[in-house]
Amino acid sequence: MASEVKVLIGVFLVLASLLREALLAEFPGEGVAPPSPPTPCCFPSSFQATVADMRSAATGNMRLFEVYRDWEKRLQVQRVLEFAPPGQTTAVMTMIMDFQNAVHHMVSASGDCQSQPLDYAMLEPCMPETAQYLGQTYLGFGGDTTNFQTWSFTRTDKGRNITMTVGVTASDCVPVVETIVGTLGLS
Ligand SMILES: *[C@@H]1O[C@H](CO)[C@@H](O)[C@H](O)[C@H]1NC(C)=O
Numbered sequence: 001m002a003s004e005v006k007v008l009i010g011v012f013l014v015l016a017s018l019l020r021e022a023l024l025a026e027f028p029g030e031g032v033a034p035p036s037p038p039t040p041c042c043f044p045s046s047f048q049a050t051v052a053d054m055r056s057a058a059t060g061n062m063r064l065f066e067v068y069r070d071w072e073k074r075l076q077v078q079r080v081l082e083f084a085p086p087g088q089t090t091a092v093m094t095m096i097m098d099f100q101n102a103v104h105h106m107v108s109a110s111g112d113c114q115s116q117p118l119d120y121a122m123l124e125p126c127m128p129e130t131a132q133y134l135g136q137t138y139l140g141f142g143g144d145t146t147n148f149q150t151w152s153f154t155r156t157d158k159g160r161n162i163t164m165t166v167g168v169t170a171s172d173c174v175p176v177v178e179t180i181v182g183t184l185g186l187s
Pocket residue numbers: 156161
């Protein structure tokens with residue numbers, strides 16, 4: 001159970017270190033008075049995203065996750081895909097995390113289903129008040145850039161011991177890059 005989730009967790013380490021360097025490059029040090037930081041925000045209560053596992057890219061076995069998240073229903077569904085260039089994907093499995101009933105279903109590509117208890121809570125949409133603002137940065141080059149604001153916070157309750165670093169769009173707090181390190185679940 002816990003290990004299933006760790007697959008997703010370790011995932012964005014490469015991006016995270018890129019992000020760190022981008023931040024360091026953006027804020028080389030003294031001389032500029034920092035603007036007053038924004039306040040922690042809330043992700044949309046439901047959204048879907050295609051998430052690339054940047055760590056898996058280095059293995060030549062690139063994984064994508066189609067993530068569907070609904071806080072009101074306390075439901076998160078992750079379709080795991082393997083990416084085969086050019087532009088083709090194969091479904092590996094689907095994980096259905098039903099936090100309301102504390103159960104986790106794993107459906108294999110062949111349709112076999114296994115269920116296990118889910119022993120940690122769903123990530124809340126709102127960052128905690130103690131979230132640390134890391135600054136604003138961007139991905140891209142020249143006139144072709146995407147800006148986002150970066151935050152870091154921990155959750156050490158409800159079966160979770162994680163640190164999440166996340167880049168969100170400034171206007172809507174939509175997550176665009178993230179790394180989660182730590183453990184989920186009791187074992
Ligand atoms: C969370 O993990 C960190 C690093 O492994 C550890 O030092 C800390 O004691 C853990 N905290 C809790 C509440 O389990």
